[in-house]
Amino acid sequence: MKSLLVTLGLALAAAIGLGAGYLLWDTPKNWYAANVNKLGPGAENDLIRYGRDLIVDTARHIGVNAENPAMRYAGNDLACQSCHLNAGLQPFAAPFVSTFATFPMLVDNQVLTLHDRINGCMTRSMNGKALPDESREMEALIAYIRFVGKGSPEGVRVAGMGLKPLRTPTEPPDARRGARGYAKFCAECHKDDGQGERKTGSGVGYNIPPLWGEASFNAGAGMAKTAYAAAYIHDNMPYGIHYEEPVLSVQQAWDVAAYIISKPHPPAPPIAAPELQ
Template sequence: MRSVLMEIGFVLAVAAGLGAGYVLCGIPTDWYAIDVAKLGKGAENDLIRYGRDLIVNTPRHIGKNAADPAMRFAGNDLACQSCHLNAGLQPFAAPFVSTFATFPMLVDDQVLTLTERINGCMRRSLNGKDLPAESREMEALIAYFKFVGKGTPEGCASPAWGSSRSRRQLSRLTQDAGRRSTPSFASPVTRRTAGVSRAETLRSAMPSHRSGGGELQRGRRHGQDRLCRRLYP
C-alpha cells in the first residue's frame, strides 16, 4: 500500500512540476489537444492542414515512392511523426509546441533557421534531400508549427519536449560505442578533451550511419538553454 501511495505521489509531483513549467513560461497547458479539423475554410487554414498531413503522411507526399517523381524528397518511408508522435502533439515525444518559438537559434556559434532545421531532418532522419525553401511544403510545415505553438513565448521550449533525456541517451550510446570499438579508437573522454564532439565520436565508432536522426544536429542549443535553463534545469 505504501509503495502504491508513493507512486501516486510521484506522478502527482511530476504533473505539478510540469504544470508549473507551463505557467512560468506562459505555454498553454492544453496545447496537446489542438485539433486542425476544427479550423475553418480559407487558404491559410488549408496550408496548416496540409502541414499536418505532411507530418502524418510524409511518405505519401514526399517519400521515396511518392506518386509524383518530382516530389520524392525523402529517401525512406519514415514519417515525421515516426519521431514526433501524434503529429507533434505528444508530450515527451519531441512535440512541436515550442518549435516555432525557439527558431532561429544559436547552435555551435552559428544561427540556425527553422527552414534549415527542417531540412536537417530531411537529410538525416529521412535520408533524403532539402525541401526548397519557398516550396508549398516548407510553407505548410512552418504554418503548422506556428499554429500549434500559438501562445508559446519566444525562446522557451516546452517542459514536455524531452530533450534532456535524449541527450543522456546519446551520451550513453556514445560511451557504449567507444567501449565496443577497437583499441586504436580513442575513448569518448579522450576525444572530447582533444576537441572532438560527441557526434563526431559516434560517427567514428559507427561509420556506416549518417549523422543520426535529428538529435546530433541539434547541437548545444545555446540560445534556448540560456533563456530557459532557470525554468527547466
C-alpha cells in the same frame, strides 16, 4: 439586517470570484492539445492541414516512393511522426510546440532558421534532400508548427519539449545486452530484422518504421546518437506507454539504443544543418 445580508452576499461573491481567479491563474495550459479538426475553411487553414498531413503521411507526399517523382525529396519512406509522435504533440517525443517560438537560434556561432532545422531532418532522419524554402511543402510545415505553438512564450521551451533527460547508466551501454532487450521489448513491432511493418494495400510508407538498414535514418540523425535514442526509447517505447510509467529500465534503454545504433545505417550527409531535440 437586509443590508447586512447584502453586504455579506457581496463579500462572499467577491471571495468566490477571487478564488476562481486564482484557480484559473494557477491552472496550467495544455500546450499539447492543438487540433486541426477544429479549423474552419480558408487558404491558411488548408495550409496548416496540409502541413499536418505531411508530418503524418510523409511518404505519400514526399517520400522516396511518392507518386510524383518530382516530389521525392526524402530518401526513405519514414514519416515525420515516426519520431515526432502524435504529429509532434506528444511530450518528450521531440514535439513541435515551442519550435516556432524558439527559432531562429544560434548554434555553433551560426544562425539556424526553422527552414534549416526542417531541412536538417530532411537530409538526415529522412536521408534525402532539402525542401526548397519557397515550396508549398516548406510553407505548410512551418504553418503547422506555428499553429501547434500558438500562444507559447517566445524563446522558451515549454515543459515536455525535446527529450526528458535520462540518467547515466550504471554500466556502459552494451549492444549484446541490448539485443536481448530488443528481442523482449521491440521485436514484436519492429520485427527481428528491424525492418518494421509496411502499410498494406495502396498505402505508402510504414505502420511501424524500420530502425536500421537502407530504409532507416542515416548516421547523421539525432536518433543515431546513443544518448538521444536511449532517452527517446525510455520514455516512449514500447509504443503507447506514458513517460511517467516507463517499461524499460534506464540501463535497458541505453543498451537497446546501443544495439540499434550498432546496426548498419546509411552514411551521414557531408553537410547538413544540426539535428536538434
